[in-house]
Amino acid sequence: MKRPLVPFLAALACAVALIVGISIGGSPGTPAGFHRGKDGTLTIDSAHRPAAPDLIGMDADGRPVRLADYAGKTVVVNAWASWCEPCRKETPALVRYHEKMKDRGVVVLGLNRDGSANAARAFAREFHMPYPSVLDPGGKHFLSLPKGVLNTQGLPVTLVVDERGRVAATVSGPLGEGTLEGLVAAARAGSPAAR
Incomplete structure (x- = not known):
């Protein structure tokens, strides 16, 4: 019984x-220490941040680019492609943000998914992008991101790497300057952004 x-x-x-x-x-x-906002943002507590993969490659002009070259800085890594309409909408905000913050220890680094360096170069010229982009047409770098930091395979995707080379925040989809500032503030403070 x-x-x-x-x-x-x-x-x-x-x-x-x-x-x-x-x-x-x-x-x-x-995972513990990961905080998803209602707007799709993810912030990660300092103690739980995974190491960012070292994005190594060439830009559209054949110059070497490496995430590790920005050690000690907060790096906004933006995955984009010239054919991506939301990427076209958010790029002006990223350009403004890079110009405003580059002397304050925050830079933008692109991760380009175009199959053609010519398409990437034309896009960069059109939007006056002052920062480099690693060419990643096959998505190798995109797929090497630590498990749990992305919830999409689409573009655009932005991640913030803290000054110690760890993924501190991510967002899938286009972002505005307010969201970007919040994610960078969370990365620099070592705590999740206010929701």
């Missing part, structure tokens, strides 16, 4: 574990 109580207690224990997991770490499957 006591057997029916065992499945009930097991189900109750699972429900309690799920509720505790959600209250401690956010939604099920969200």
Whole structure:
């Protein structure tokens, strides 16, 4: 007669574990220290930030570009392509932000998904992009990002790498300057952005 109580207690224990997991770490499957905002942004507590892969490659003009060259700076890495309409809409904000912040220890670095260096070069000229972009037509760098930091395969995607070379924040989709400033502030402060 006591057997029916065992499945009930097991189900109750699972429900309690799920509720505790959600209250401690956010939604099920969200790593500890990762905080997803309602707007799709992700900020990561300083103690839980994964190392960013070293994005190494050439820009559209054949010059070498490497994320590690920006050690000690906060780097806004923006994945884009010339054919991506939301990328076209957000690029002017990224250009303004780079110009405003480059002397304050924050820079923008592009990660270009175009299949043609000519298309990337034309886009960079059109928008007067003062920062380089690593060519990544096959998405190798995009796919090497640490697990859990992106929730999309689409473009644009922006991640903020803190001065220690760790992924501090990400957002999928186009972003405005306000969102960008919040993500960079969270990366520099070492805590999640205010939601």
